[in-house]
Amino acid sequence: MEVGGATRAPAGHVGFCSENPSECRSQNRNAVVVKLDRERWNELLAVNAEVNRQIRPVTDVELFGVEEYWTFPSSGAGDCEEYVLEKQRVLQKRGWPKSALLITVVKDTNNSGHAVLTVRTDQGDIILDNQIEAVLPWYSTPYRFVKRQSARNPAKWAAISDHRVSTVASLSN
Template sequence: MAMSGAATAPVGHQTFCSENPSACKGGTDKPVVVKLSEQRWNELIAVNDRVNKAIRPMTDQELFGQVEYWTYPTNGAGDCEEYVLEKQRQLVKAGWPLSALLITVVKDLKNEGHAVLTVRTDQGDVILDNQIEVVLPWYSTPYRFVKRQATTSPAQWTAISDTRVTTVASIGR
């Protein structure tokens, strides 16, 4: 995944950080890429599956009365951001480094904004998603990647230069 400079954090993430400062503080000069052992791989699959099954899909409008609101799921429902935040939280709790667990904004098959969790590993970046059940390498997803959290600071974001010819472009025709 090629980065192309700084990007503005999504408004929902900015609000999330103001309401959950401990989740967005800190950073590192030496971001970590996780060695993907069989145990770590199985942990990713288990967290992705567990969170996907635990949260009922509902829009922010239905839940909070606003178009975009990022928060941890508290009532067993949420949209893509709640899935991503919970997966990130569970993996950090399990000992994964935050610098390897990056909230990522993509364009989905409907060309709409969607959030997924990018996990940086020694075997490449993989994606945990609520729309696709399996954990996939980023380049195997049907999404166009737009931006993600910076590896050095959870409050900063980086633009992604996704120049692949994607399924997203070809399905719309």
């Protein structure tokens, strides 16, 4: 995944950071990738499936009465951002480094904004998603990648140059 320069954070993430400053604090850390072995791979599969089962899909308008609101899924319901935040939180509790667990904004198969979790590994970027049950390398998803969190500072975001022409999202423009 070709990551470029700085870009604006999604409004929902800015609000999330103001309500959860400890989740977005820069720790001046080195960005790391995770060595992906069989145990770690199985853990990704399990966490993705577990969180996808635990959260009932509900829009922010239905749940919070606003168009866009990012939070942890304390009520057991939420949209794509709640799935991503919970997967990130669960993996961190299991010892995965935060700098390898990046919230990523994509255009989905309907060309709508969608959030997924990018897991940075020594074998490439892996995507955990609530729309597609399979855990896939980023380039195998049908999405067009737009931007993601910085690995060094979770409140900062970087643009993604996704020039692939084979994505469903790019074909629907």
